[in-house]
Amino acid sequence: MILRTDGIVIREQNVGEQDRLITILTKEKGIIKGFVNGGRNPKNKNVAATGLLCYSDFSIEKTKRDAFVIKEATSKNVFFSLRENIISLSLAQYFAELTYELAPREEDSSEFLSLLLNAVFLISKGTKDLRLIKAVTELRMLSISGYMPSLVACATCSRYESERMYFDLNSGELFCEECNLNNSLQKLSLTTVSAMRHICFSEPQKIFSFTIPEGDLSDLSFVAEIYLRNITGRKYKTLDFYKMMTN
Numbered sequence: 001m002i003l004r005t006d007g008i009v010i011r012e013q014n015v016g017e018q019d020r021l022i023t024i025l026t027k028e029k030g031i032i033k034g035f036v037n038g039g040r041n042p043k044n045k046n047v048a049a050t051g052l053l054c055y056s057d058f059s060i061e062k063t064k065r066d067a068f069v070i071k072e073a074t075s076k077n078v079f080f081s082l083r084e085n086i087i088s089l090s091l092a093q094y095f096a097e098l099t100y101e102l103a104p105r106e107e108d109s110s111e112f113l114s115l116l117l118n119a120v121f122l123i124s125k126g127t128k129d130l131r132l133i134k135a136v137t138e139l140r141m142l143s144i145s146g147y148m149p150s151l152v153a154c155a156t157c158s159r160y161e162s163e164r165m166y167f168d169l170n171s172g173e174l175f176c177e178e179c180n181l182n183n184s185l186q187k188l189s190l191t192t193v194s195a196m197r198h199i200c201f202s203e204p205q206k207i208f209s210f211t212i213p214e215g216d217l218s219d220l221s222f223v224a225e226i227y228l229r230n231i232t233g234r235k236y237k238t239l240d241f242y243k244m245m246t247n
């Protein structure tokens with residue numbers, strides 16, 4: 001059986017002397033691992049389109065042993081400019097690792113794929129603040145994969161907004177000024193809360209389209225990253241590397 005789909009390579013490893021095993025986020029079937037036979041030979045016809053973060057058209061064969069083999073790959077976008085800047089590249093690699101952790105298996109993942117592609121495209125374009133791209137991508141990936149924070153209203157009294165609001169970095173719940181009874185909650189301006197609501201609730205094509213003042217952007221970045229670390233309960237090597245490069 002041959003599956004034809006487009007997808008982006010989110011992980012790669014060498015196998016044996018000659019082959020590579022790549023992990024692709026495909027549109028039709030979520031995450032798939034496939035062998036590139038002879039993929040360690042630079043002259044192999046599929047090498048260019050099967051590198052990390054390449055967005056390509058794939059023909060994938062399912063073998064009798066239930067393994068997948070990449071028969072053919074044609075690149076649609078290799079995001080060349082990413083590779084010229086180590087900070088941009090490391091952020092894109094973090095998004096690839098997050099995708100591996102959060103994206104669907106064996107089911108349609110068009111929304112997840114288009115989010116990842118938009119995020120990587122914006123990094124490579126180089127015109128938007130990387131902290132904003134990072135926070136939007138983190139919160140939206142979490143939202144798509146079942147970890148959306150509860151941002152509609154105060155978790156206690158259902159009030160929609162107050163001048164300051166308070167966010168629980170572990171549970172993802174929001175509280176108003178009057179219901180802020182726990183000193184450990186993260187204080188946020190209404191601007192930051194509105195940005196978080198925009199990221200989680202807007203149409204996919206609108207999520208990156210907003211601007212936010214510097215102080216609020218720094219709160220947004222902090223909240224998105226810490227909530228992500230807490231709710232998924234794991235460490236991300238690529239995130240640690242990105243932080244090391246940017247601090």
Ligand SMILES: [Zn+2]
Pocket residue numbers: 154155156157158159175176177178179
């Ligand atoms: Zn309240």
